Structures are given as C-alpha cells and as structure tokens.
Amino acid sequence: MLKLENISFEVENEKEILKDVNFTIEKGKFIAITGPNGGGKSTLARIISGVVKPTRGKIIFNGEDITDLSITERAQKGISFGFQQPVRFKGITVNDIINIAAGENITALEASHYLSEVGLCAKDYINRELSDKLSGGEIKRIEIATIIARNSSLSIFDEPEAGIDLWSFNHLIEVFRKMHKNKDASIIIISHQERILDVADEIIAMVDGTIIIRGAKESVLPELLHCESPENCMNCHDILEAKII
Amino acid sequence: MNEIAKELLKEVSGLEEMPKGAYNIRENSKSIARQSSENIEIVSKEDKSGIDIIVKPNTKSEHVFIPALVSCGGVHDLVYNDFFIGENADIIIIAGCGVSTGDSCDGSEHNGIHRFFLGKNSRVRYVEKHIGVGIGTGKRVINPVTEVEQEEGSFMEMETTQIKGVDSTRRFTKAKLKDNAKLVIKEKLMTHGDQFAESKFEVDMDGEDSSVNLISRSVARDYSRQTFISKINGNTRCVGHSECDAIIMDHGVVSAIPEITANSLDATLIHEAAIGKIAGDQMIKLMTLGLTEGEAEAKIIDGFLN
Numbered sequence: 001m002l003k004l005e006n007i008s009f010e011v012e013n014e015k016e017i018l019k020d021v022n023f024t025i026e027k028g029k030f031i032a033i034t035g036p037n038g039g040g041k042s043t044l045a046r047i048i049s050g051v052v053k054p055t056r057g058k059i060i061f062n063g064e065d066i067t068d069l070s071i072t073e074r075a076q077k078g079i080s081f082g083f084q085q086p087v088r089f090k091g092i093t094v095n096d097i098i099n100i101a102a103g104e105n106i107t108a109l110e111a112s113h114y115l116s117e118v119g120l121c122a123k124d125y126i127n128r129e130l131s132d133k134l135s136g137g138e139i140k141r142i143e144i145a146t147i148i149a150r151n152s153s154l155s156i157f158d159e160p161e162a163g164i165d166l167w168s169f170n171h172l173i174e175v176f177r178k179m180h181k182n183k184d185a186s187i188i189i190i191s192h193q194e195r196i197l198d199v200a201d202e203i204i205a206m207v208d209g210t211i212i213i214r215g216a217k218e219s220v221l222p223e224l225l226h227c228e229s230p231e232n233c234m235n236c237h238d239i240l241e242a243k244i245i
Numbered sequence: 246m247n248e249i250a251k252e253l254l255k256e257v258s259g260l261e262e263m264p265k266g267a268y269n270i271r272e273n274s275k276s277i278a279r280q281s282s283e284n285i286e287i288v289s290k291e292d293k294s295g296i297d298i299i300v301k302p303n304t305k306s307e308h309v310f311i312p313a314l315v316s317c318g319g320v321h322d323l324v325y326n327d328f329f330i331g332e333n334a335d336i337i338i339i340a341g342c343g344v345s346t347g348d349s350c351d352g353s354e355h356n357g358i359h360r361f362f363l364g365k366n367s368r369v370r371y372v373e374k375h376i377g378v379g380i381g382t383g384k385r386v387i388n389p390v391t392e393v394e395q396e397e398g399s400f401m402e403m404e405t406t407q408i409k410g411v412d413s414t415r416r417f418t419k420a421k422l423k424d425n426a427k428l429v430i431k432e433k434l435m436t437h438g439d440q441f442a443e444s445k446f447e448v449d450m451d452g453e454d455s456s457v458n459l460i461s462r463s464v465a466r467d468y469s470r471q472t473f474i475s476k477i478n479g480n481t482r483c484v485g486h487s488e489c490d491a492i493i494m495d496h497g498v499v500s501a502i503p504e505i506t507a508n509s510l511d512a513t514l515i516h517e518a519a520i521g522k523i524a525g526d527q528m529i530k531l532m533t534l535g536l537t538e539g540e541a542e543a544k545i546i547d548g549f550l551n
Contacts (some may be wrong), residue, residue: 049533050533051529051533070532071529071532071533072532072535072536072537072538075532075533075534075535076535080533080534081533083526083530086530087524087526087527087529087530089527089545089548089549090462090490090548090549091462091547091548091549091550091551092544092545092548093548096544096548097534100531100534100535100536100544101534103534103535146534150534150535
C-alpha cells in the first residue's frame with residue numbers, strides 16, 4: 001500500500017532531519033512510530049501526507065509515485081492526516097468540518113455518529129464553532145472524528161493522545177481498535193504511549209532521523225520497554241516517560 | 246417594480262412577494278408599497294422623506310420589512326426612518342438596501358438615517374443586508390446612520406451584513422443604554438476591488454448593569470480598505486466588549502481603532518482585535534480533507550463571515 005524509498009529531509013544550514021528512511025506498510029496494517037522528540041517522526045508523517053516535500057526519495061502509494069503530488073491530490077487518493085495540534089477556525093462548525101471530511105453533505109444524524117465514535121455527545125457539539133472556545137481535548141477528539149469520517153485507505157495520526165484526558169484516552173484506544181478491524185485500511189500512528197503501541201501490528205522506533213528498530217510489537221515492545229539501562233537510553237527514554245502518565 | 250428591483254428585494258430581504266404584516270418598500274427615493282398591521286403602524290414623515298414605524302406596547306412575534314432599493318444610476322437617496330418600540334414589545338425588523346447602477350456610468354447612493362427608541366423591556370432583532378450590483382462604472386454608495394436609545398431592560402440585537410458590490414460605505418452607529426439595557430451588534434463585511442468601508446460605533450452605557458457586545462468580522466480583498474472604529478464609554482456599573490476580527494487578502498488594508506473609556510470604577514470594558522491573512526495551517530487542514538487551495542480559501546471565508 002505505502003512504500004517509502006530513501007526518504008530524506010534536510011533544512012538548509014541545519015541537521016538532516018530524516019536520513020534515507022525506507023519502509024513499507026501493507027494493506028490493513030497498523031503501524032506505530034515511536035522514539036524520542038526530535039527524531040523525525042512528525043516530519044515523516046507530514047511528508048507522507050504532502051504537507052512537507054522530501055529533499056530526496058520516493059513515496060509510492062498503491063503502486064503510484066505520489067512524491068510530487070499536492071496535499072489535496074494525496075487526500076483525494078485516500079490519505080488522511082490528523083494533526084498533533086488541531087487547527088481552529090472562526091465560523092466553521094463541527095458539523096461543517098465533518099461534512100467536509102466526509103466529502104459530501106451528510107445528515108446531522110450521520111455527523112452525530114462520528115462524534116459519538118470519539119465519545120462526544122453530538123447535540124452538545126454539532127453546531128459549535130471550531131474556535132478556541134473548545135478545550136484541547138475536545139478539539140482533538142473532533143480532529144479524530146474527521147479522520148474517521150473520511151474513511152480513508154491510509155490514516156495517519158500525529159500523537160493523537162496529546163492533550164487528551166485519561167477517560168478520553170481509554171476511549172481513544174477503542175477507536176483505534178475499531179478502525180483496525182477494517183482490513184482494507186491502514187493506520188500509522190505516531191505515539192509515545194505504550195497502550196497505543198500495544199494496539200499496533202508493528203512498531204517502528206526512530207532516533208535522529210533513522211529507523212533503529214522495526215518489528216512486530218511482540219518483539220519490539222519488550223525490547224523498548226525492558227532496556228537494561230533505560231535512564232541512559234535515548235531510544236526508550238520517552239516511551240518510559242509516557243508509561244508513567 | 247422592475248426585474249432589477251425585484252432581484253434586489255429578494256437579495257436584501259428574502260422577499261419574493263409582499264409579506265404578511267407590516268412593510269414599507271422604498272424604491273428610488275419613493276415608497277412604492279406599504280402596509281400597516283394591527284399592532285405596527287407605518288406613517289410618512291411630514292417634514293422630510295421617510296417613515297415612522299410605531300409598534301404598540303406588548304406586540305409579540307411580528308416582523309416589519311422596510312427594504313430600500315435603488316434600481317438605476319444617478320439616484321441620491323436620503324431617508325429618515327424612526328422606530329418607536331412600545332414597552333414589552335418583541336419584534337423583528339428586516340431592513341436592508343440594494344443599490345444597482347446597471348450599466349450606467351452615473352453613480353447612485355442611499356443614505357439611510359435610522360433612529361430607534363426602545364421602550365422599557367422591549368426586544369428588537371434588527372437584520373440589515375447591503376449589496377451593490379451593476380457593471381457600469383457608476384459608484385454604488387451606502388451610508389447608514391443608526392441611532393439607538395434604549396430604555397430600562399430593553400434588548401436590541403443588530404445583524405448587519407455587507408458582502409459585495411458596495412464601492413463606498415461609511416457606517417455610523419450610536420447608542421445610549423439605560424439600566425439593564427443590552428445591545429448586541431454583529432457586523433459582517435467584505436470589500437473587494439478598490440472599495441472603501443468605514444464602520445464607526447459610539448456607545449454610552451449610562452444605566453447600571455447595561456451591556457454592549459460588538460462583534461465585527463470582515464474580509465478585505467484586492468486593494469480594498471476598511472476602518473473599524475469603536476468607542477465604548479462605561480459611565481456606571483456596566484460591561485462592554487468589542488471584538489474586531491479581520492482577514493486581509495491580496496493588498497487589502499484594515500485598521501482597527503478601539504477607544505474604551507471607563508468613567509466608573511465598576512465599568513468592565515474589553516476590546517479585542519485580530520487582523521491577519523488566512524492562517525497557513527487552516528488551508529493545510531482543509532486540503533488534507535480533500536479540498537483544493539481555492540475551495541479551502543472559499544470555505545474559510547464563508548465560515549468566517551457566516
């Protein structure tokens with residue numbers, strides 16, 4: 001479904017953020033990308049969705065080279081991207097954004113369904129503006145609802161747990177489990193949370209713009225979490241921090 | 246009424262036929278249709294062009310339509326409309342002005358001076374839409390002046406919209422509020438081409454526990470210019486809030502000039518202003534949902550002015 005070939009990204013006069021990243025995701029798979037801050041995870045997600053262009057390398061999606069396609073073209077081909085910090089709009093309502101995400105005019109009942117999926121009471125939110133009057137957790141859940149509404153073949157989430165309270169987090173795990181039941185769609189989640197990593201089929205750990213470990217969660221997760229000297233280990237420092245939360 | 250006037254009427258007031266209840270339709274400086282209702286009387290002024298709209302006390306759930314149309318070039322309309330709202334009345338006023346200069350090189354303008362006198366505990370929702378149409382070089386000008394005097398416990402909500410086609414507008418709204426009177430103003434404005442718009446507010450909160458909430462959202466495109474001036478005087482225990490949000494595009498220019506004066510220790514006054522181009526993140530978000538750049542921009546503007 002998705003193949004990254006030698007993806008690199010560098011900013012002039014700064015360090016190389018991604019270095020020859022290669023990986024493939026098959027249809028129906030759920031991949032979690034983890035690693036310390038500044039390791040290049042978010043940049044990689046933004047490159048796949050088209051928000052950022054790679055300096056080198058190729059992105060193949062369903063057999064087509066999409067490296068030079070715009071954000072819109074990639075979205076229309078079935079790639080969705082959930083922002084780490086959702087964008088706020090004055091005047092655009094929750095109902096509006098879900099309709100845009102669904103790509104058609106859907107009924108209020110259908111829109112409500114997507115809100116219920118992320119644990120929001122539809123009647124309290126459907127007509128609210130996506131402004132700064134919504135809390136961080138509320139807007140994050142709405143962001144996730146827009147990705148569900150898109151029903152894309154590839155959904156990418158950048159730290160979906162950020163800003164979400166514990167109750168919502170439990171619900172979020174269930175949302176991802178449910179999405180993963182669709183074997184025609186793939187999911188990439190960037191996360192520091194062990195419980196999210198635990199839902200994934202495979203885990204990729206990135207450090208300094210490079211993939212350092214990749215494998216089935218059964219083998220990678222214990223390796224990440226049972227490091228002999230976690231305090232001195234850059235690779236799992238953040239993961240351990242997340243575990244404490 | 247010709248086809249242009251019918252189209253303007255529909256645009257500014259949503260009317261495709263004469264409404265039930267009270268109305269006065271003005272075209273090219275003359276009243277062309279009028280009807281009073283049992284509770285709302287509309288009479289011509291004797292000393293100048295315009296009407297008095299007299300609403301009986303306790304009138305509930307009635308509408309008054311008072312659209313003004315200018316359907317050709319070379320018209321310079323000046324009208325004085327006074328609204329006398331009886332105690333405890335609760336009504337909706339649909340106003341608005343459409344100016345068409347067709348293919349004329351002569352400009353046209355409408356200057357409407359509206360005064361509102363709200364009786365005790367009355368409620369008014371005032372909806373006003375301004376548009377300009379025409380392909381000629383004649384300038385379309387609308388300059389509304391609104392004066393509001395609110396008695397104790399009265400409430401007024403003004404929704405004013407000017408989205409397209411008006412080359413120049415100078416809007417001046419002035420209000421005086423007594424005890425517990427509340428005023429809400431929601432203004433939406435979009436200018437394009439080399440249009441100019443100035444919107445000036447002057448509100449005196451003289452009564453205890455009175456309040457004003459003034460919200461302006463505007464978009465300035467092309468080479469258009471806008472100035473937003475809000476003066477709020479808190480003269481006793483009261484709450485005043487004004488908010489100016491503007492999106493600038495192309496070479497558009499917006500100035501926001503607030504002046505809030507607390508003449509009492511118990512006055513709470515806030516002014517907020519934000520002017521800037523469309524945020525890049527907003528465009529990217531909508532594009533990740535499948536919209537093109539143009540569609541995303543249109544959606545953001547539509548929402549902002551909605």
